Amino acid sequence: MAMSQTKPATAKGAAPAADIAVSVRNVSKNYDDVQALKDLSLDFPRGELTSLLGPSGCGKTTLLKIIAGLLPQSAGQIEVDGKTVTGPGPDRAFVFQDFALLPWANVLRNVAFGLELRGVAKSEREAIAEKYIREVGLAGFEKSFPHQLSGGMRQRVGLARALSVDAQVLLLDEPFSAVDEQTRRKFQEDLLALVANEQKTFIFVTHSIEEAVYVSDQIAILLPRPSRVSEIIRPSSFRNKGVDNIRRDPEYLDIVDQIWASLRSYVE
Amino acid sequence: MILFGRRLPAMSSLLIWAALWEVIGRLDLTFFVPPVSAVFATLFQLIQTVAFQNALSTTAYAFVLGVFFAIVIGIPVGILMGKTRILDELLLPWVNIFLSAPLTALVPVLMVLFGFGTKTIVITTALFAIWIIILNARAGVMQINRSLVEMGRSFGASPLQAFFKIYFWAALPEILGGVRIGFIRAVKGVIIGQLLVSIVGFGALFELYSSNFLMEEFWAVLIVLFTLAFSISEFLGYLERKFSYYAASR
Amino acid sequence: MKNRSLILKLLSAAIVFGAWEIAGRVPISYAFPTFLESMSALWAMTIDGSIFLAYAETLKPLVLGVAISAFIGIGLGLWIGLSAKFEWLFSPIFIVMQAAPLAALIPILVMVYGIGIVSKVFVVCIMAMPVIVLNTAGAVRNTPASIKDMARSFMASDRDVLVKIIIPAASPIIFSGLRLGVSAGFIGAILSELKITPTGVGDIISFSRSIADYPSMYAAIFSIILLAVIFLNLLEKLENYLFEGNNRGYVSD
Numbered sequence: 001m002a003m004s005q006t007k008p009a010t011a012k013g014a015a016p017a018a019d020i021a022v023s024v025r026n027v028s029k030n031y032d033d034v035q036a037l038k039d040l041s042l043d044f045p046r047g048e049l050t051s052l053l054g055p056s057g058c059g060k061t062t063l064l065k066i067i068a069g070l071l072p073q074s075a076g077q078i079e080v081d082g083k084t085v086t087g088p089g090p091d092r093a094f095v096f097q098d099f100a101l102l103p104w105a106n107v108l109r110n111v112a113f114g115l116e117l118r119g120v121a122k123s124e125r126e127a128i129a130e131k132y133i134r135e136v137g138l139a140g141f142e143k144s145f146p147h148q149l150s151g152g153m154r155q156r157v158g159l160a161r162a163l164s165v166d167a168q169v170l171l172l173d174e175p176f177s178a179v180d181e182q183t184r185r186k187f188q189e190d191l192l193a194l195v196a197n198e199q200k201t202f203i204f205v206t207h208s209i210e211e212a213v214y215v216s217d218q219i220a221i222l223l224p225r226p227s228r229v230s231e232i233i234r235p236s237s238f239r240n241k242g243v244d245n246i247r248r249d250p251e252y253l254d255i256v257d258q259i260w261a262s263l264r265s266y267v268e
Numbered sequence: 269m270i271l272f273g274r275r276l277p278a279m280s281s282l283l284i285w286a287a288l289w290e291v292i293g294r295l296d297l298t299f300f301v302p303p304v305s306a307v308f309a310t311l312f313q314l315i316q317t318v319a320f321q322n323a324l325s326t327t328a329y330a331f332v333l334g335v336f337f338a339i340v341i342g343i344p345v346g347i348l349m350g351k352t353r354i355l356d357e358l359l360l361p362w363v364n365i366f367l368s369a370p371l372t373a374l375v376p377v378l379m380v381l382f383g384f385g386t387k388t389i390v391i392t393t394a395l396f397a398i399w400i401i402i403l404n405a406r407a408g409v410m411q412i413n414r415s416l417v418e419m420g421r422s423f424g425a426s427p428l429q430a431f432f433k434i435y436f437w438a439a440l441p442e443i444l445g446g447v448r449i450g451f452i453r454a455v456k457g458v459i460i461g462q463l464l465v466s467i468v469g470f471g472a473l474f475e476l477y478s479s480n481f482l483m484e485e486f487w488a489v490l491i492v493l494f495t496l497a498f499s500i501s502e503f504l505g506y507l508e509r510k511f512s513y514y515a516a517s518r
Numbered sequence: 519m520k521n522r523s524l525i526l527k528l529l530s531a532a533i534v535f536g537a538w539e540i541a542g543r544v545p546i547s548y549a550f551p552t553f554l555e556s557m558s559a560l561w562a563m564t565i566d567g568s569i570f571l572a573y574a575e576t577l578k579p580l581v582l583g584v585a586i587s588a589f590i591g592i593g594l595g596l597w598i599g600l601s602a603k604f605e606w607l608f609s610p611i612f613i614v615m616q617a618a619p620l621a622a623l624i625p626i627l628v629m630v631y632g633i634g635i636v637s638k639v640f641v642v643c644i645m646a647m648p649v650i651v652l653n654t655a656g657a658v659r660n661t662p663a664s665i666k667d668m669a670r671s672f673m674a675s676d677r678d679v680l681v682k683i684i685i686p687a688a689s690p691i692i693f694s695g696l697r698l699g700v701s702a703g704f705i706g707a708i709l710s711e712l713k714i715t716p717t718g719v720g721d722i723i724s725f726s727r728s729i730a731d732y733p734s735m736y737a738a739i740f741s742i743i744l745l746a747v748i749f750l751n752l753l754e755k756l757e758n759y760l761f762e763g764n765n766r767g768y769v770s771d
Contacts, residue, residue, distance in 0.1 A: 070667050088671045100668035104686050104761070114672040117682075165672065281607045282614075300630050357526040362534065368750045369743040370704035372712065376723050377739060380549040380732070452617050459619035460705075463713055470622070478625035486626065494618040501617040 021046035021201035022067060022169055027076035028226075029062055036062050038226035039076070044169075048217035049195045049202035053209065053259065055266040059227030060205045061097075061173055067203065068094050068171050080169060090118070093167035097174040099154045101146040107133065108142040110157050114165040125164075132160040136190075152183035163198075172204045176211070184211075189243050191215050209259050213252055221259060224266060231262065302484045311488035319473065320489070326469040330386050331458045334393025338450055342398045343443060346405025347435065356406070367399040371457070375464045389461040389468060396457025397450035404446025408439030441512045448504035455497040551733040560737035568722070569741060576718030576742075579635055580707040583642025584700055591647045591699065592692060595654020599688075600680075609655060615648040621706075624713055638710040645706035646699035653695025657688035690761040697753045704746045 022044040029037040036059045044050045052060040065071040067078055069088040078085040080092065093114065101110050108129055109116070115125035133142055136156040146154055155175055162170055176184040192215060195202055206212050212219050213235060221231040238249035246252055286304050293303030314320050349356040349363075375392055382388045416438055420430045436443075462471030470489060477486040535553045542552030551559075563569040598605045598612075624641060631637040661684050669683045711720020719742050726734035 065667075068671050070671055088673050090673065092671070094668065094671040096664050096668055098662075098664050100662075100664040102665060102683070102686070113669075117669065117672045117674045117678055276606060278606070279610045282610050284607070285611065298630075300626060354526075357523065358530040358533070361527055361530060365743070365747050368701045368747065370701075370708045370746050372705050372708040373719075373723065373739045373742050376712065376727055376735065377549075380727060380735075381547050455617070456619045456621060460621045460709060463621055463624065463709075474622060474625050478629060481629075490622055493622060494614060497619060498614050498617045 019046050020044065021081065022203065023079045024063070024067065025077050025079070027063070027066060027073045027078065029059070029066065029071070030074045035226040037066075037073075038228055040228055041076075042220055042229055042232075044201055044203055045218065046201050047195075047199055049191070049204055049215055050218040050220060051204045051206055051212040051216040052220050052222055053206060053212040054222035054227070055224060055263055056207060058222040058224035058266075060222050063222075063227070064171050064173050064203060064205050067169075068092055070094075090165065091167055092169045092171055093162035093165050095155075095158050095162045095170065095172040095175045097177055099146070099151075099158045099178070101154055101157055103146050106143050106145050107138060107149070107157050110146070111160045111164055114161055118165070128164050129160070132164045135163070136160045150183075152179045152187070155179055155187070167200075169201045169203065172202065174205050174207065177207070188215050192243055209256050209263070210247075213255050213259070214246055219255075219259070221262065233259070299481075300483055302487065307484050307487045307491065310484040311491060314485060314488050315492070323469045323473045323489075324492075326386065327458060327462065330389040330461075330469070331393055331454060334390045334458065335397055335451060335454045337390070337394040338397035338401055338454065339447060341394075342401030342446070342450070343405045346402040346443075346446070347409050347439070349402065350406040350409025350439075351435075359402075360406075363399050363402050366395070367403060371395055372460055372464075375461060379465060384465050384467055386468065388465060389458060392461035393454045393457040396460075397454040400453060401443075401446040401450040404442045404449070405439065408442025408446075409435055411442065412438045441508060444504070444508045444511055448501065448508055451504055452497070452501050455493075455500065459493070549730075549732050551736055555733040556736040556740060559731075559733035560741060563722070563734065563737060563741075569719075569738075572718045572722055572738075573745070574718075576707060576711060576720070579638035579642055579710065580703055582635075583639045583706065584646055584703045586639065587643050587646040587650055587699055587703070588696055591650030591695075592654050595651045595692070595695075596658055596685075598651065598655040599658025600684075605655065605659075609652070612648045612651045612655075615644070616652055620644045620648075621709060624710070628714055633715045637714055638707065641710040641714070642703045642706040645709075646703040649702060650692075650695045650699040653698070654688065654692045657691035657695075658684055660691075661687045690757065693757050693761065697750060697757065700753065701746070701750055704742075708742060 020043045024040060024042045024044075027037055027040045028035065040063065052063060054060050062071065066073045067080075067085065069085050069092070080089070083091075102113065105113070108126060111133055112120075112125040112129035115128060120128075130142065133139060136159055138153060138156050138160065141149065141153065146157070149157070155178070158175070176187050179187065188211060191202075191204075194200075195215075195217075204212075204215065217234065217239070219233040219235075220229050221233070222228070223230045233255060235251060235255055238246050238252050241249060289301070289304040292298075293301050293306065345359070349359055371392075374395065375388070378388045378391050382391060412435060416434060417430070420434045425433065459470065462469045463474065465471055466475050470493065473489055474486065476482075477489070539553040542550050542555065545552075560569070594608065598608050621641075623644060624637075627637045627640050631640060665683055665687065666679060669679050674682065708720060711717055712724065716724040719738050722738040723735055726732070726738065
C-alpha cells in the first residue's frame with residue numbers, strides 16, 4: 001500500500017511496531033500563568049527522524065528543550081530508552097538554532113567541546129573531532145575560528161559537535177533556519193544520508209512544511225495555545241525513491257497541501 | 269530579587285545600607301560617620317540656608333551652561349563628522365584623545381587663563397561632557413540604515429529635508445545616549461572644577477565644612493549631590509529607552 | 519589607504535599644534551606659551567630627569583589603586599553577575615557611585631586617612647572601581663543563553679560553565695571595563711595630586727604655576743595627557759589582539 005497513514009493523536013498504542021527510543025508522556029509546561037504545553041504525549045521510534053512542526057508559538061522548541069533536559073516540565077515525564085529524564089544526559093545531543101559556538105575557540109576545540117566537558121583526554125577527543133570534521137565536510141578548517149566561517153559552515157561545526165559525543169538521540173532545534181536556501185537544501189540531503197547511515201534517533205524542530213515533509217519519517221503537527229499534538233503523519237511511499245525525486249512525488253505534494261490546510265487558520 | 273514571592277524594587281536594598289549606616293553612626297565608631305537620621309535632619313535645615321541655595325544655584329548655573337555648550341557644539345560637530353569623511357579623519361583622533369585623557373590636568377590651565385570663577389567651571393564642565401556627545405552623534409549618523417537613506421532619495425528628499433526628517437531622528441537614540449553620558453560626566457566635571465577652584469559653589473561649602481569638621485553638613489551636601497546626579501541620569505536613561513525604537517529598523 | 523590615514527593624522531596634528539604656536543605668539547594671554555616653548559621645557563625636564571622622578575611618584579598611587587580596583591572589582595562583579603541576591607544588594611551602590619561625582623568625597627578621605635599615599639590610593643579606587651564592577655557584572659549576566667544551554671546540554675558542571683563559558687565570554691567586556699577604570703584612575707591620580715598634596719606631576723604643575731613658569735606647566739600637562747593616551751591605546755591594542763574572535767559578529771548571520 002503506497003498510502004500515507006494519518007492518524008489522530010488520541011489513538012494511543014497505534015505506534016508502528018518499531019521500538020520507541022524517546023517517549024513523552026502527558027507532559028505539561030506552565031510559565032507563570034501561561035500554559036505552553038498541555039498534557040502532551042508523543043513517541044519517537046528508534047532510528048527514525050521525527051519532525052515537530054507547527055506555527056510559531058506552538059511550543060515545539062519548548063518541548064525539545066524539555067526532552068533535552070534544559071527545561072523542567074511542570075507535569076508528566078520523558079523517557080529515553082526507558083530511563084526517566086531528569087536533566088541533560090550523555091544519551092542526547094543538541095544542535096542549536098544559532099549554532100552556539102564558542103567564538104574564542106577554533107573549529108577543532110568547538111567540535112571537541114562536548115567531549116572536553118566529559119573529561120576525555122585531549123589527544124583522544126581531538127582525534128574523534130577530526131573524524132567528524134571530515135565527515136561534515138570541513139576538513140582543512142580545523143584551525144579556523146567561527147567568525148571566519150559562513151553560516152552554513154558554522155552549523156556544520158554544531159552538527160559535528162553533536163555527532164562527536166555519539167549520543168543515541170540527536171535534538172535539532174530549527175538547525176537550518178539561519179542559513180540560506182541553497183545551503184539549506186544541501187543540508188537536508190545530507191541529513192537524509194545521516195539518518196540512513198547512523199543508527200540514531202533524530203528529533204527535528206522546524207517551521208517549514210516542505211522541509212518537514214522532505215526529511216521526516218514521521219511528522220507531529222503541534223497546534224498552539226495550549227500546545228498539543230493534533231496529528232501524526234507518516235509518509236511512506238517516496239522515502240526510498242531517491243532524494244532527487246521526492247519533491248516531485250504526488251504523495252509529497254499531497255502531504256504538504258494537507259498540512260497547510262490544517263495550519264492556515266493558525267497563521268495570523 | 270524575589271522575596272516571599274514578591275519582586276523587590278531594584279533600588280530597595282539602599283534602605284538596608286542606610287540602616288547599616290544608621291547603626292554604625294549610633295555606635296559612635298568613628299567621628300566621620302554620624303547617624304544617617306542626623307544627616308537627614310541637618311539636610312532639611314541646610315537646604316533652607318542661603319549659603320546652600322547660593323551654592324546650588326551657582327553650581328546649577330555653571331552646569332546648565334556647560335552642558336548647553338557641550339550639546340550645541342557637540343551634536344552638530346558629531347553629525348558633520350559622521351557625514352563628511354575628511355572632517356572625520358581630521359577630528360576623530362583628537363576626540364578620542366580627549367575622551368579618555370585625564371582632563372583634570374587641564375583645570376589649572378583654565379584657572380590661569382580664565383580666572384577663579386564661574387567661567388573656568390563652565391568650560392571644565394563642557395570639556396568633560398562634549399567628547400562623548402560628539403562621538404555618539406557621529407556613531408548614530410554612521411549607523412543609519414542605508415536603505416532608509418536610499419528611501420529618502422528615491423522619494424526625492426532634498427539634502428535639507430533628508431537631514432531634518434531622516435538623519436536626525438534615525439540617529440536620535442545614539443545622540444540621546446551620548447547626551448546622557450555627557451550629563452553624568454558634566455556632573456563630575458562641575459564638582460571637580462569647583463573642588464580645584466575651591467572658592468565657588470559646593471567647592472567652597474566642602475572647604476568650609478571639612479575645615480570646621482561639620483560632618484553632618486558635609487554628608488548632607490553629598491547626599492543632595494548624589495541624589496541629583498542619580499535622578500538626572502535615570503531620567504535621561506528613561507528618555508533614551510523611550511526613543512530607542514527609532515533605531516529599530518537597523 | 520594606510521598612507522592616507524597616516525598623512526591625515528599628521529596633518530591634523532600639524533594644524534592643532536600650529537594653531538597652538540600661533541595663539542601663543544599673538545599671544546592670546548600672558549599665561550599661554552607657544553607650542554615650541556612648551557616642548558623645549560618638556561625637553562629640559564627630560565634631560566635633567568626631573569620628569570621621570572615625578573612620574574615615579576605619580577604612578578605609585580595610580581598603579582596600586584588600579585590593581586586593587588581590578589582585583590576587588592572583578593571579584594565583586596563576577597559575584598554580582600552570578601547571584602540575583604548579591605545583585606539586589608550591591609549593584610545599587612555601584613550604580614549610584616557610577617553616576618555620582620565621587621570627587622566630592624576627597625575632603626573626607628583626607629580627614630580620615632591624612633594627606634599621604636593612602637588617601638591618594640583611595641581616590642584612584644573610588645574613581646576606577648564602579649565601572650569595573652558594573653562592566654563585569656553586566657558581561658556575566660549577558661552571557662549568551664544559547665552557549666550556556668549548549669554547555670549544559672553536554673552536561674557541564676556549574677564550575678565548567680563558569681570557567682569555560684561565562685568567564686571567556688565576558689572577558690572582552692571585563693577588559694574594556696578595566697581600560698575605562700584605568701582612564702578614570704588617571705583622573706583620580708591627577709586630582710589627588712592637585713587637591714590633596716602636590717607630589718609628582720601635580721607638583722610640577724602647581725609649582726610652575728606659582729612661579730609663573732608657564733611653559734613648564736603646559737609641558738607637564740601635555741606629558742600626562744600623552745602618557746594616559748599612549749597607555750590606554752596600548753591597552754586597546756592588547757584588547758583587540760586578545761579578543762579578536764570575540765569582537766566579531768558570530769551569533770548568527
